[in-house]
Amino acid sequence: MVQFKGYTCSLCHTDYDPVAVLYTCPQCGGNLDVVLDLEKIKSKFQKEDLIVRREDSLWKYLPLLPVSDPGGEGTPFRIAGWTPLYSPPGIKKMLGLNLLWIKDEGKNPTASFKDRASSVVVARCRELRAEIVVTASTGNAGAALAGMAAAVGQKCIIFAPKNAPPAKVAQLLIYGAKVILVDGNYDSAFDLTIEASKEFGWYCRNTGYNPFTAEGKKTAAFEIWEQVITRLPESAKPLCVFVSVGDGNIISGIHKGFKDLVALGWMNKMPRLFGIQAEKSAAIANAYIADTDTITPVESTTLADSISVDLPRDGVRAVRAARETNGQYLTVTDDQIISAIAEQGRYGIFTEPAGATAYAGLKKAVELNIIQQEDPVIVVNTGNGLKDIKAAMMAVTPAPIIEPTMSSLKKHLKI
């Protein structure tokens, strides 16, 4: 943890010591960026040292994380991250792209991108020796925290709104988390979590509040760098990274990871970040388009529940992630999201709506000629399709029923 130097507020730029603050900026309430001691890292590691490390998880990047060795060997905690890439010839041909990768975050231990944030937060919680880690969540973040905490024997409490889907609540309970449903919405669960963690000394993971979630999420940028960017020819155009955006913390985290690599001098070409939002939950895209840092809440109605957010808690940094990297925001309809589930499915890739959103955005960007044949592109599929079977069923037409006889079959096949 020698590389953890402190925090800087993303809004008012006040600096803080590592021990001075736990969550958001005491001055202005802004999200804090973790500051690493880059000189110390550079003096101890070269990029080649990390690349040759044989650890198939995000923990191979421990020297670039603000936590010390987290333990957890032999458990699912220790295999979070290092997700596979696909580069399906059929999809490349269909979209007319020469260089395309899809990063399958559904292969994380609890089947979503959120394991990255949760595992690093759990590591931080253990350093702080907090008895309990807690979060408000309706879905993937809660499952990830519950799963990562269970793996290392860390006590965990999840607050969820009482109308959370029973299947998602079941996953929390399976991991042995104490689950408390509140008679209210996500925001009331969020606020109660913060209040309770203050009073009881619990460590709070809430997204857009705890600065360590983005530090976990930045590991996806490190993997994209190692798996793709270091292998691109020097002459290649900058990599275009497509990622779905809800509260804005994933795109902010990925941006942070790339900034770390540039600051270390290990990457000289900043990738372009494309944030894709559902049209019906587009608070951050709206701010980007209006060229403002002011995030105006919306009333979200998208079916892509993992990115359905009224008031994004990490909106400002999310807007900047696209603005500062020559990327942009695009919105897609729920119909386009559902079609994207089916289209990737036909190539053997099964993703939940939030994951398909990034792919739907890429399709739109290709249609609008924002992305061209020579642009290297990576799409981040944030979660496994098994997380939301209901949405999958909207993407397909029902199967026919026949009598189990050859004559019925022939009639059906018109043979």
Next chain:
Amino acid sequence: MVQFKGYTCSLCHTDYDPVAVLYTCPQCGGNLDVVLDLEKIKSKFQKEDLIVRREDSLWKYLPLLPVSDPGGEGTPFRIAGWTPLYSPPGIKKMLGLNLLWIKDEGKNPTASFKDRASSVVVARCRELRAEIVVTASTGNAGAALAGMAAAVGQKCIIFAPKNAPPAKVAQLLIYGAKVILVDGNYDSAFDLTIEASKEFGWYCRNTGYNPFTAEGKKTAAFEIWEQVITRLPESAKPLCVFVSVGDGNIISGIHKGFKDLVALGWMNKMPRLFGIQAEKSAAIANAYIADTDTITPVESTTLADSISVDLPRDGVRAVRAARETNGQYLTVTDDQIISAIAEQGRYGIFTEPAGATAYAGLKKAVELNIIQQEDPVIVVNTGNGLKDIKAAMMAVTPAPIIEPTMSSLKKHLKI
């Protein structure tokens, strides 16, 4: 494919050329064992050659498979297998075992063990240039075939009974398979599949019928060998492999893999195979206990749907897998299966009922002193818990609902 020498019938021991037969024994209907040219393999490869191969999928063992290079680079097809191991300290302590591993097959591309069989069958189908690959299935095997076929652009038809769970049918449809529901049970779908494949020249994957499914499944044995057995001290007792058993094809496939390794001279101590069946679906365990090769059908009522089988199609080889390796069969109740889901969940491992069955069997074996502290043990978790949320919900107690206030929370926590 130079290493593919032909087949031997597992019942009547008749030998066949590779081109003489496609499925079961024309003489007696028995399942065929694929025969490899071990001398040729030994002359071209040493075990060290395979172990150093850096390909994180079952395809690293291509030299030991009866198919040629299958292609499929850049797709989920190419990352089937090479699943992670856990060795959770908490579970080891609880069970009093020094050496315990859990192999997480839920990390396969379609989230179950069946991807091993389906990917090898799809590779075979492409060699045979069959236009369509087909199977009867109610669940994981169908999803695996649909997913692996989609990944490489192979046309695929799945026959399922019309009462198959809609969620599982949705997964098939998402992968773009043509799904035909039959107004009958699994057996009628099975028979129709065989009849149709004969008449239309489709390639049939049906389990306990197509000899290549076991060849795919044997890759789990290769991985267990490489990941565990080659690292055990010479003095260690033989590895005990716990695997759930439905139609018997997984345990037969794993047995075949270990036999290949012994025949190659690459492994000198045969692991002990423990087949675990649900008490309510125990046709193979019954035959083992009665010390017979005659498999008498049962009326299965277990909730572990992936291993719920009336007439196991690979029962004889499955009985032998335990008998010939100094293993045995055990049965567990549905309550024990449900408890095993919850118990592994508390350590961050989420598995479907069929996966938890093997763990439940290990618990029973420890209680009965069949497995002792010094026995090295590996449990094969055959599928991801997200495959069967309904069963997961049976394993947990509902969460309480409170008002979103600190006073309600304190009252609930009795603080």
